Amino acid sequence: MASDRVLSRVDVPLLKITRYLLCFDNGPEAAAKAAFFVRFGFDPDQPEGLASALREHAIENLIRETWADEWGIHFEVDGPLHTPDGRAPTIRTSWMLNHGSTGPIRLITAFPV
DSSP states (O other), rough: OOOOOOOOOOOOHHHHIIIIITTTOOOOOHHHHHHHHHHTOOOOHHHHHHHHHHHHHHSSEEEEEEEEEEEEEEEEEEOOOOTSSOOOEEEEEEEEEETTTTEEEEEEEEEEE
């Protein structure tokens, strides 16, 4: 289900960046994502740069899809990502609000579309 809403109060844990999205030695999936984000100027030694860009991505773009499962309510957001090199690749971010939680909504993953 698409929406005209955007997310607010989002959390991007730095460990999600340092051990997954900008990590070259955590398996092939993480390495491919790290190569993608580094190609656009993000630096593994400065994880807050990607974390900040992902927070902006969630807040500035419309929710593409929402669904619930046994863990919580999931949100997918598609749109351009502001990058250090000025290009704006389209990515999808996946977020979740745990059942019983009032927020913030937590980043699950991010990848190019």
